[in-house]
Ligand SMILES: Cc1cc2nc3c(=O)[nH]c(=O)nc-3n(C[C@H](O)[C@H](O)[C@H](O)COP(=O)(O)OP(=O)(O)OC[C@H]3O[C@@H](n4cnc5c(N)ncnc54)[C@H](O)[C@@H]3O)c2cc1C
Ligand SMILES: Cc1cc2nc3c(=O)[nH]c(=O)nc-3n(C[C@H](O)[C@H](O)[C@H](O)COP(=O)(O)OP(=O)(O)OC[C@H]3O[C@@H](n4cnc5c(N)ncnc54)[C@H](O)[C@@H]3O)c2cc1C
Ligand code: SF4
């Protein structure tokens with residue numbers, strides 16, 4: 001920690017930074033108004049999958065960067081799970097050195113263009129910004145700026161491919177190509193390891209591809225990052241289920257020395273209420289996979305999707321927002337969220353809720369489905385909803401929803417999307433009986449090193465945390481790479 | 494990878510493929526399936542691994558043309574490549590020596606039945622098999638099945654081959670003569686429903702291999718879910734075999750129809766394109 005604050009201080013004292021600080025008085029900086037993200041109009045965007053946020057212009061970005069007062073004690077960094085040197089990249093933007101800004105991001109983050117788009121910034125870096133904390137003003141738009149720098153670099157065609165050490169010919173297997181696995185792969189490739197990423201699906205990217213929709217995170221952006229990893233020598237094997245296609249023992253025989261499991265929390269949960277298996281009731285994973293991975297909405301693809309005029313999505317997280325906004329784009333007249341707590345308790349990002357409201361999504365809060373009904377063909381047509389009220393806080397500190405007896409009523413639906421959470425993928429634990437797991441089915445690891453009970457298997461991301469975030473998964477990938485490297489070097493001696 | 498090495502027509506609508514997939518050939522056991530995708534824009538659909546040659550590194554798939562995807566696959570020829578092929582998926586069959594076993598296959602269900610019959614035989618069972626189809630042309634794999642069966646009864650709805658009658662008629666005949674320790678049924682959902690009722694009546698422990706709609710095949714989507722003994726199960730990871738007497742076949746039948754109209758339209762379009 002000491003070292004970090006020392007190096008932050010040294011960097012802050014570099015001439016270019018001090019000069020920039022002197023250019024504009026702090027008072028003038030704080031009176032600037034936060035940049036507004038440019039967006040495609042709600043009525044236009046719901047007719048396509050165009051990305052909703054279109055990014056900041058160069059002028060907007062430089063002005064926003066000027067708001068940052070380059071604090072001596074940059075508390076924002078404490079809010080970032082991968083500790084991006086925020087004032088340093090922001091000041092590079094103010095200075096107009098956008099490629100330099102991108103380079104700063106890449107010191108700690110493998111996928112800045114992704115995080116700039118999907119990180120819950122308002123709860124992380126921006127919540128810890130001096131503006132939020134002390135000035136009670138809107139924080140510096142760190143996420144927008146991160147996206148700006150990463151996009152600028154990509155569009156400039158001058159993307160830097162990180163340097164890799166000379167190959168040490170040590171084979172490492174990565175299970176799963178979500179943000180945890182991709183980050184781990186990149187970090188290990190830099191250190192000279194021979195990395196192969198195994199992915200069960202036919203596409204690389206994990207949730208970034210099959211879950212988060214195009215209108216929030218275009219696939220092209222993820223593909224560019226994957227291409228970069230390829231340029232660094234990372235190998236990818238799709239259609240490859242570790243534990244099924246081959247066993248760990250086979251892989252060891254093929255020369256793999258250690259593994260990183262980033263297999264995610266991809267299993268959908270259902271509520272177990274009557275009628276839940278009627279036709280037209282699907283998990284958000286199924287709904288989003290059909291659209292995002294299989295492109296079911298495109299005319300010339302073979303995968304079908306059912307999405308009717310009245311679509312009800314159960315849940316209040318990011319996945320629920322992505323589903324309901326997808327339903328709008330598929331032509332739903334009524335796209336509804338049914339959530340058992342209130343608007344303020346919803347776990348989805350504020351920006352997503354706001355966008356959903358703009359797009360005409362209806363929010364039915366303090367409500368819970370308790371039974372489904374179907375027509376003679378078994379197709380769902382009505383949902384029985386029970387009203388809820390908020391009672392005493394529960395273990396999570398949130399007020400517990402309590403059912404109001406006798407408050408039930410029916411809502412007509414043509415499709416229901418159940419989005420009430422996910423469970424850890426059991427494939428890896430099932431194929432490694434010696435692996436210790438928690439009672440929730442997540443892989444148990446040493447908190448610092450991310451090493452599991454099998455010393456050559458490290459793990460991170462959702463398979464360790466349950467459903468978490470992209471940036472936490474990336475942070476894990478990075479940390480696991482460092483500690484696996486230490487472990488292997490120590491073993492060699 | 495996934496190159497087609499051999500293609501054989503069992504009938505106009507049923508094709509056997511041998512496909513290069515050395516890793517899957519090595520790992521697969523009876524009861525496993527793969528998910529196949531043809532072309533960049535194809536859909537993912539499941540097919541049972543009907544056999545494998547570990548030395549050649551190939552697997553055998555038997556596919557019946559029923560819609561767009563199965564037609565796209567059967568249109569491929571020796572030397573062509575399958576875009577995506579993943580597996581082996583699902584739980585393998587648990588096969589022991591039970592004594593006498595009854596194997597029942599309806600329609601294209603005979604293809605996934607073949608490796609199971611083979612495994613039963615190799616485990617030392619006396620294997621009695623009934624295969625059934627609407628008519629003579631739809632009876633497949635007769636010779637291969639016969640090779641591993643101590644007795645084979647063939648039923649057709651119209652009597653154009655074997656005996657005239659439903660699969661359940663053939664089952665009743667056998668149950669009368671044999672002391673069956675276990676039954677295995679694979680076929681269209683309606684057939685499995687009634688076959689299951691038949692063995693239930695005679696108190697014969699029975700397994701059914703279910704062919705629900707699937708997307709990923711790895712437990713990620715829930716499209717394949719069904720109710721078994723009152724609990725929701727995912728066929729792709731918990732199955733595809735379940736205790737037949739616990740399966741809610743009526744629900745399964747409804748769910749299989751979920752995409753029928755869309756699929757039918759797609760098939761009509763596809764066939765128009767092919768002309
Ligand atoms: C719809 C949706 C929206 C979200 N929105 C946000 C958001 O806005 N912001 C945010 O920060 N987070 C969001 N999240 C959460 C975030 O996406 C996850 O926390 C993150 O992707 C976890 O990364 P991961 O690398 O651990 O696993 P995943 O991204 O889940 O990737 C795991 C991969 O492993 C593969 N795999 C599993 N088992 C095997 C095996 N045995 N062999 C080979 N491959 C295997 C899977 O197929 C999958 O591709 C969202 C999640 C969803 C579903
Ligand atoms: C575990 C498993 C193993 C299977 N093994 C084989 C196999 O070895 N050989 C083989 O030919 N098929 C097998 N199937 C069925 C096969 O997956 C489907 O026939 C295929 O998906 C149809 O795709 P399609 O696009 O050609 O037809 P679609 O357009 O999807 O369907 C055409 C018609 O068939 C009906 N249909 C679709 N899927 C099914 C299904 N799963 N069961 C019954 N009817 C259906 C539809 O309702 C429609 O009327 C298996 C299925 C499962 C789940
Ligand atoms: S990675 Fe996320 S938390 Fe870190 S600075 Fe970027 S937006 Fe903020």
Ligand code: SF4
Nearest residue numbers: 068069071076129130
């Ligand atoms: S806390 Fe806010 S103002 Fe201070 S350095 Fe960080 S972003 Fe800039």
Ligand code: FES
Nearest residue numbers: 710712714715729
């Ligand atoms: S096919 Fe998706 S969970 Fe079984």
